[in-house]
Amino acid sequence: MNIDYHKWTSPALGQEMELKVYGHTGKPVLVFPAQGGRFFEFEDFGMVAACRDFVERGDVTFYTVDSIDNQSWANTNIPPAERARRHEDYDRYIVQEVVPFIRGRSTPRKFWATGCSMGGYHSANFFFRHPDLFDGVISLSGLLQLRLFVGDYMDDAVYFNSPLLYLPNLTDAWYLEQYRQSHIVVCAGQGAWEEQSLEDMRQLEAVLNAKQIPAWIDRWGSDVNHDWPWWRKQLPYFLNRLVSQSPFEKV
Numbered sequence: 001m002n003i004d005y006h007k008w009t010s011p012a013l014g015q016e017m018e019l020k021v022y023g024h025t026g027k028p029v030l031v032f033p034a035q036g037g038r039f040f041e042f043e044d045f046g047m048v049a050a051c052r053d054f055v056e057r058g059d060v061t062f063y064t065v066d067s068i069d070n071q072s073w074a075n076t077n078i079p080p081a082e083r084a085r086r087h088e089d090y091d092r093y094i095v096q097e098v099v100p101f102i103r104g105r106s107t108p109r110k111f112w113a114t115g116c117s118m119g120g121y122h123s124a125n126f127f128f129r130h131p132d133l134f135d136g137v138i139s140l141s142g143l144l145q146l147r148l149f150v151g152d153y154m155d156d157a158v159y160f161n162s163p164l165l166y167l168p169n170l171t172d173a174w175y176l177e178q179y180r181q182s183h184i185v186v187c188a189g190q191g192a193w194e195e196q197s198l199e200d201m202r203q204l205e206a207v208l209n210a211k212q213i214p215a216w217i218d219r220w221g222s223d224v225n226h227d228w229p230w231w232r233k234q235l236p237y238f239l240n241r242l243v244s245q246s247p248f249e250k251v
Helices: 052-056 080-103 118-129 173-180 195-210 228-244
Strands: 003-010 015-022 027-032 060-065 111-116 134-140 183-188 216-219
Touching: 003 080, 015 080, 027 080, 027 118, 052 060, 052 228, 060 080, 080 118, 111 118, 111 228, 118 134, 134 228, 183 195, 183 228, 195 216, 216 228
Parallel strands: 027 060, 027 111, 111 134, 134 183, 183 216
Antiparallel strands: 003 015, 015 060
16 A cells, blocks of 8 residues: 655644545545544554555545644633634645645545544535535544534634534535535444434434435444444445445435
């Protein structure tokens, strides 16, 4: 398996950011780490090994990025407005730096996004905010709003980074059509620490159904906990369906 490491000083963030690339061809998949996680955790927790066949066959190439959650949503030492502003810096880093980097290495015009837990939130939020960049998402055990981090605080940055807030009010036909042409997978177990992810997923399902946006909303069993051993099973399961189906069908 081809593995590359890259680091640069991000103009958007004003600090060094690192990422790894696994593979050399196929659909680019941008991987967001769990809360406060680093670019190497996808490999360290066995996710790369679990999906090795897809990489080696040339189905996908993974791009694993750093998070800055501990500077943004999870930083309880600063007011919510500052957390939101810092996340907007991260959005610019992804859109203006990481996306051009991926495009310089790949043929597909659009990418997929994935992640577990907080990475599941980021993957869904970036997908829904930027359908010009992403045409697929596999969100595993992620929240779809920010109440856990900012409470009842609200401003534009919080609103437009909370899919359960902005999607119900979205009427732009272009956005809706992009979603309808995309692969949307959202999954959570029904075991320990999955309660809020399940509730957010239920609300998202209702929103997407109302807007006639096909999606694969998958609830796994009561023994399926919010933890890496299950995510190592879920991601290859969904990848297998996505890379073998054309067009994507709701399950």
